[in-house]
Amino acid sequence: MSDLLANLNPPQLAAVTLPAQHALILAGAGSGKTRVLTTRIAWLISTGQVGPQGILAVTFTNKAAKEMQSRLAAMLPINTRGMWIGTFHGLCNRLLRAHHREAGLPETFQILDAADQLSAIKRLLKNLNVDDEKFPPRELMHFINAHKEQGIRAAQAEAYDHYTSRRVELYTEYEGQCQREGVVDFAELLLRSYELLQRNEPLCRHYQERFRHILVDEFQDTNRLQYAWLKLLAGRGSVRPETPGACVFAVGDDDQSIYAFRGAEIGNMRDLQREFELPSVIRLEQNYRSHGNILDAANALIKQNVGRLGKNLWTEAGAGEPIRVFEGISDFDEARFIVDEISELLREGIGRDQIALLYRSNAQSRVLEHQLFTAGVPYRVHGGLRFFDRQEIKHALAYLRLIANPDDDTAFARVVNFPTRGIGTRSLEALQEAAQRNNASLYNAAASLAGKAGTAVARFVALIEDLRADTRARSLPEVVDHLIDKTGLRQHYLAEKEGQDRLENLDELINAATTFLYEDSDQDGEPAANGGPLASFLAHASLEAGEHQAGEGETAVQLMTVHAAKGLEFDVVFITGLEQGLFPHENAAQERAGLEEERRLMYVAVTRARQRLYLTHAQTRMLHGQTRYCLPSSFVDELPAELLRRINRTASAGQPGRGAASAARQPPTAGHGLRIGQNVRHARFGVGVIVSTEGAGPEARVQVNFGAAGMKWLALEYARLTPA
DNA sequence: ACAGCGTTAGTTTTT
DNA sequence: CTAACGCTGT
Numbered sequence: 001m002s003d004l005l006a007n008l009n010p011p012q013l014a015a016v017t018l019p020a021q022h023a024l025i026l027a028g029a030g031s032g033k034t035r036v037l038t039t040r041i042a043w044l045i046s047t048g049q050v051g052p053q054g055i056l057a058v059t060f061t062n063k064a065a066k067e068m069q070s071r072l073a074a075m076l077p078i079n080t081r082g083m084w085i086g087t088f089h090g091l092c093n094r095l096l097r098a099h100h101r102e103a104g105l106p107e108t109f110q111i112l113d114a115a116d117q118l119s120a121i122k123r124l125l126k127n128l129n130v131d132d133e134k135f136p137p138r139e140l141m142h143f144i145n146a147h148k149e150q151g152i153r154a155a156q157a158e159a160y161d162h163y164t165s166r167r168v169e170l171y172t173e174y175e176g177q178c179q180r181e182g183v184v185d186f187a188e189l190l191l192r193s194y195e196l197l198q199r200n201e202p203l204c205r206h207y208q209e210r211f212r213h214i215l216v217d218e219f220q221d222t223n224r225l226q227y228a229w230l231k232l233l234a235g236r237g238s239v240r241p242e243t244p245g246a247c248v249f250a251v252g253d254d255d256q257s258i259y260a261f262r263g264a265e266i267g268n269m270r271d272l273q274r275e276f277e278l279p280s281v282i283r284l285e286q287n288y289r290s291h292g293n294i295l296d297a298a299n300a301l302i303k304q305n306v307g308r309l310g311k312n313l314w315t316e317a318g319a320g321e322p323i324r325v326f327e328g329i330s331d332f333d334e335a336r337f338i339v340d341e342i343s344e345l346l347r348e349g350i351g352r353d354q355i356a357l358l359y360r361s362n363a364q365s366r367v368l369e370h371q372l373f374t375a376g377v378p379y380r381v382h383g384g385l386r387f388f389d390r391q392e393i394k395h396a397l398a399y400l401r402l403i404a405n406p407d408d409d410t411a412f413a414r415v416v417n418f419p420t421r422g423i424g425t426r427s428l429e430a431l432q433e434a435a436q437r438n439n440a441s442l443y444n445a446a447a448s449l450a451g452k453a454g455t456a457v458a459r460f461v462a463l464i465e466d467l468r469a470d471t472r473a474r475s476l477p478e479v480v481d482h483l484i485d486k487t488g489l490r491q492h493y494l495a496e497k498e499g500q501d502r503l504e505n506l507d508e509l510i511n512a513a514t515t516f517l518y519e520d521s522d523q524d525g526e527p528a529a530n531g532g533p534l535a536s537f538l539a540h541a542s543l544e545a546g547e548h549q550a551g552e553g554e555t556a557v558q559l560m561t562v563h564a565a566k567g568l569e570f571d572v573v574f575i576t577g578l579e580q581g582l583f584p585h586e587n588a589a590q591e592r593a594g595l596e597e598e599r600r601l602m603y604v605a606v607t608r609a610r611q612r613l614y615l616t617h618a619q620t621r622m623l624h625g626q627t628r629y630c631l632p633s634s635f636v637d638e639l640p641a642e643l644l645r646r647i648n649r650t651a652s653a654g655q656p657g658r659g660a661a662s663a664a665r666q667p668p669t670a671g672h673g674l675r676i677g678q679n680v681r682h683a684r685f686g687v688g689v690i691v692s693t694e695g696a697g698p699e700a701r702v703q704v705n706f707g708a709a710g711m712k713w714l715a716l717e718y719a720r721l722t723p724a
Numbered sequence: 725a726c727a728g729c730g731t732t733a734g735t736t737t738t739t
Numbered sequence: 740c741t742a743a744c745g746c747t748g749t
Contacts, residue, residue: 061738089739113739186739221738262737361735363741383737420725543739563736585735601736624734625740 015282022276025251029607030289042075054212057085092193103196106182108404108535111542117185148187149223149263208235208245219252223263287313291320297639298606305596322645328618335371353555354571360583382560387546392502407441419492422456477513562605573609578617579630602635629689681724
């Protein structure tokens with residue numbers, strides 16, 4: 001036990017050994033947050049204050065949950081497998097599997113990922129003859145999810161105008177469709193399990209009494225529903241506020257909250273303080289990651305945000321190197337500089353995987369990739385297709401889903417004619433109609449319509465029945481293997497010229513099933529295995545999308561969005577595309593809340609670097625097929641000048657004036673004396689850059705990027721623009 | 725059923 | 740610019 005607590009700094013120690021009470025730990029970037037969280041659990045258990053079964057530890061990512069579990073296993077001589085450590089969604093799934101009846105779900109309910117949900121919505125709109133121009137499926141999906149994440153059912157949704165009242169109707173229809181099909185989307189996992197606990201008092205009480213300590217990671221990212229769920233389990237929910245429940249130990253960093261756009265509520269941190277009557281918060285401010293200059297820059301930047309809980313990172317490491325700032329003539333030029341610099345770093349012996357290129361949006365990776373490729377530097381782009389998202393995997397899984405749950409129309413629609421087996425649009429329409437008439441699922445309609453053997457539909461039904469029989473006789477990996485053959489998937493991809501990778505992935509799926517069985521088998525006692533191995537494998541596949549690609553072995557320079565970089569660290573970090581309108585993004589920079597989230601994003605980016613940080617931007621950038629003229633990001637100006645070193649390309653490192661760079665030197669003129677790329681001043685909006693022009697004479701308009709004030713179209717006749 | 729064409733949209737996305 | 744989607748014609 002004593003070595004459990006060894007090497008903790010005073011605030012870390014205080015957090016870990018806090019008596020049984022609610023607590024909020026404000027954990028800055030690189031301050032040992034995961035260590036505190038896991039050590040806290042280990043300390044609670046090893047001092048006998050609680051048994052492993054009395055712990056509930058919640059994270060957002062599978063990665064974090066696994067990390068916590070394995071670190072804990074290393075600290076304690078217990079089997080951590082059966083413990084309730086997992087993601088919000090994983091734990092809710094577990095709860096719903098164990099109590100599917102009470103939750104009103106079939107035993108083999110399936111989980112829709114975002115793509116499944118979208119296709120379910122498209123199908124719904126089609127069936128209801130709703131114009132998807134007027135009700136874009138994506139928008140409707142967002143509408144539904146946003147409501148669920150607030151804990152609002154269709155019945156309670158406010159229909160504040162005609163359009164919304166229709167959307168609420170569609171929300172209702174969607175709920176009905178999911179219920180009929182026995183499927184739940186991600187948000188539903190949470191809402192359903194929240195409602196289960198809220199409505200089932202004995203059950204709720206059971207869990208409230210069981211969990212003595214609830215620990216939450218990345219608390220700043222919780223949405224309203226997740227917070228309500230935690231409150232309920234902690235006995236602070238609205239049902240029985242007097243119930244004595246668990247101690248909540250929340251760890252988070254309001255400065256790293258970058259998911260407000262999908263419902264995360266920073267306000268939950270203040271609410272937690274108030275509603276759980278926290279006497280104080282513990283701050284972890286000593287940073288073990290970055291050199292002083294980097295932290296000073298991060299601190300200075302984030303100070304610009306108002307309403308923070310407040311925190312100042314410091315380090316015992318020295319100031320380190322200055323932050324390097326580079327301005328390229330074009331995005332092309334910027335990328336070339338970065339790759340030149342990387343080549344130099346590699347020569348100095350920095351590991352390739354210790355260099356990260358960060359950007360605000362995925363589209364920016366293109367130029368960087370091009371330069372890296374040309375220079376022959378191995379790189380890896382994060383954020384691509386994930387394993388369980390690949391079409392061949394989704395197809396195979398859809399067959400499995402249909403076997404597990406014949407009512408799953410989404411799965412049915414996906415595979416009924418893939419590979420093609422002569423069930424075209426007309427047959428499908430017939431099935432659709434029959435299904436609607438009998439209020440049955442598509443598969444049921446197919447089964448009853450397949451009276452006469454020999455038809456394509458009958459053969460399909462026979463195939464599924466056949467495969468279902470397989471599941472009783474064979475192990476899961478065998479079932480998957482056979483399925484790939486019998487459905488014709490293997491044959492299909494064998495015939496396809498690009499099919500080799502897909503076949504390999506299908507083989508990998510068989511391996512995944514084997515691994516899953518193996519890992520699942522030593523999970524003791526707990527009701528996770530409800531619904532059989534097939535159902536739990538499918539849940540696993542939906543909840544854990546898998547790493548992007550099986551790491552190709554070779555170490556590589558890492559390319560990713562700033563969002564994707566959260567939680568990671570690198571010796572050398574390049575933050576690229578630091579331009580007004582890009583980062584901060586123009587869609588977010590208008591209101592303060594938006595700009596502040598962008599600033600937190602920048603804060604996250606800066607604090608990824610251990611030793612060296614580069615900030616790069618370009619004067620011009622190809623965006624949406626046209627050249628944009630850009631001002632440097634206001635975030636660069638917010639950093640103390642004494643920490644920065646502006647660098648120019650060394651004479652040897654490539655001559656400017658090639659490629660896009662030369663185009664930038666002669667910006668197109670617009671006939672009225674204003675040049676694209678020229679800086680101008682406007683009475684109200686301040687200084688901006690002319691980005692494009694339109695028309696001539698009194699009609700002429702110019703588009704100006706005013707940075708903080710945003711992008712504006714101005715009629716020259718009215719707007720008095722002066723050169724700046 | 726599918727290729728080929730035209731149209732459209734284009735921040736971030738742990739589950 | 741480009742990728743992805745949907746429609747149309749064969």
